[in-house]
Amino acid sequence: MRHQVRLDEVSAGYAGRDVLKQLGARIPAFTTTAVVGPNGSGKSTLLGVMAGVIRVTSGSVRHRTGKRPAFVVQRSAATDALPLTVREAVAMGRWGRLGLWRRLSREDRAVVEECMDRLDIASLADRQLGELSGGQRQRALVAQGLAQEADLLLLDEPTTGLDATAQRLIADVLAEVTARGGTVVQATHDLEAARSAGHLLLLQGGAVRGEGPPAEVLTGEAVERVWQIPVRV
Numbered sequence: 001m002r003h004q005v006r007l008d009e010v011s012a013g014y015a016g017r018d019v020l021k022q023l024g025a026r027i028p029a030f031t032t033t034a035v036v037g038p039n040g041s042g043k044s045t046l047l048g049v050m051a052g053v054i055r056v057t058s059g060s061v062r063h064r065t066g067k068r069p070a071f072v073v074q075r076s077a078a079t080d081a082l083p084l085t086v087r088e089a090v091a092m093g094r095w096g097r098l099g100l101w102r103r104l105s106r107e108d109r110a111v112v113e114e115c116m117d118r119l120d121i122a123s124l125a126d127r128q129l130g131e132l133s134g135g136q137r138q139r140a141l142v143a144q145g146l147a148q149e150a151d152l153l154l155l156d157e158p159t160t161g162l163d164a165t166a167q168r169l170i171a172d173v174l175a176e177v178t179a180r181g182g183t184v185v186q187a188t189h190d191l192e193a194a195r196s197a198g199h200l201l202l203l204q205g206g207a208v209r210g211e212g213p214p215a216e217v218l219t220g221e222a223v224e225r226v227w228q229i230p231v232r233v
C-alpha cells in the first residue's frame, strides 16, 4: 500500500502545550481517510500538521509528493466574514499556482467555474460570502479546496450542519477526487459517513487509538470506550 502521508512520533500543539503526543499514523494514498474522535481529541490539530500550518515540536511528517496539500478549514466566524464574493473565494484556491503577474489564466478561470458548478453554487458566484446561508458558504469553501487541484485534500468537518442533499453532494465530490487519483482526509463527527471511508483513524487524547478499515476499527466496543456512551442494540 502506498502512503500519502507518514507521521512518526509527532508532537504538536499550541503555545507550548502539545495536543498530539508522539502520534504515529499512515495515510493511504488514493482513498478517503476519516479522522474521528471526541471533541478536543486533536482532529483539527492533526489536519493542521498535515497541511503544514501547525509546526511539529518533534517527530516527522513525510508526504508522498512535494506538492502543497489543499486544506478546507472548519467554517468559523472568520471564514464567514471574509469580504469576498463566492467566485473570488473559490479563485483563491488558484493562488498557489499563479505566476509572477498573479493573474488568473483562462485555465484558472475555467477551473473556478467548474468547481462552483460541481458544488452547485454557480448561481451564487457574485454574491458576498457573508450573505449566504451556512451550508452555501460551506460549499464555497469546499469548492475553493477543490480548485487547488492538489493531490491531497484535507477537510475539517466539511459536512457539519449541512442538509442531506448538500452532504450527499460533498460525499460524491470527494469520491470523485479519489477516483481521479487524489487522496482525501476528512475529520468528521458523522460516524455513519466515517464507516464508508476507505480508511479510519480514531483519535483520543491526542493519540491514535485505532487505525485501519472502518468496520474493524469502529466496533461497538470502541465507540463505547472512546465516547463513553453505551451502544444501543
Ligand SMILES: Nc1ncnc2c1ncn2[C@@H]1O[C@H](COP(=O)(O)OP(=O)(O)OP(=O)(O)O)[C@@H](O)[C@H]1O
Binding pocket: 014, 015, 019, 037, 038, 039, 040, 041, 042, 043, 044, 045, 046, 187
Ligand atoms: N488555537 C488554539 N490555541 C490553543 N489551544 C487550542 C487551539 N485550538 C485547539 N486547541 C486545543 O487543542 C485541543 C485539541 O483541539 P482540536 O481542535 O485539535 O480537537 P478536535 O478533535 O478537532 O475537536 P472538535 O471535535 O471539537 O473540533 C483542545 O484541547 C483544544 O482546546
